[in-house]
Amino acid sequence: MSAFTAAEIEYLRSQPLARLATVGVDGKPQVKPVGFLFDTATDEIVIGGYAGSGMATSKKFRDVEANADVALVVDDVANVDPWTPRGIEVRGRAEARTSGGAEVGERLGAPFVFDSAWILVSPQRIVSWGVDCSSFEVAARDVAPHPTPKQV
Numbered sequence: 001m002s003a004f005t006a007a008e009i010e011y012l013r014s015q016p017l018a019r020l021a022t023v024g025v026d027g028k029p030q031v032k033p034v035g036f037l038f039d040t041a042t043d044e045i046v047i048g049g050y051a052g053s054g055m056a057t058s059k060k061f062r063d064v065e066a067n068a069d070v071a072l073v074v075d076d077v078a079n080v081d082p083w084t085p086r087g088i089e090v091r092g093r094a095e096a097r098t099s100g101g102a103e104v105g106e107r108l109g110a111p112f113v114f115d116s117a118w119i120l121v122s123p124q125r126i127v128s129w130g131v132d133c134s135s136f137e138v139a140a141r142d143v144a145p146h147p148t149p150k151q152v
Helices: 006-014 059-066 101-107
Strands: 017-023 029-039 044-050 069-080 083-097 114-129 139-142
Touching: 006 029, 006 083, 006 114, 017 044, 017 059, 029 059, 029 069, 044 101, 059 083, 059 114, 101 114
Parallel strands: none
Antiparallel strands: 017 029, 017 069, 029 044, 044 114, 069 083, 083 114, 114 139
């Protein structure tokens, strides 16, 4: 059973852009727009750059290597009249992976060939608004951590 509701999964799969918040080795936060894919088989978020983009040298990648705690926000405005914002915040742990990006991108149907380096986000807390409830209500829950390939 998924940690995400059916409506949340549909919403995540319909959105191409998110913002990833990381913390650098200097303790300062950074937020970057990122393309992402939702892996329904694992309930995880996959972030990859296009082949040759140098994902492994990016600040977000280095930040994840130094501190696995991240937040990812996917949101939009469904309508402006009436004002109808909606979105999902995923707080969790991330892994900076240096290989396998092209394969995971292809498996998940990425619209471009992924760089070999990629980021995997495993949710620990999900906060949503305007997806399963009104735009001005919040649905929040903790997610039990599941073992990653490194932990098994």
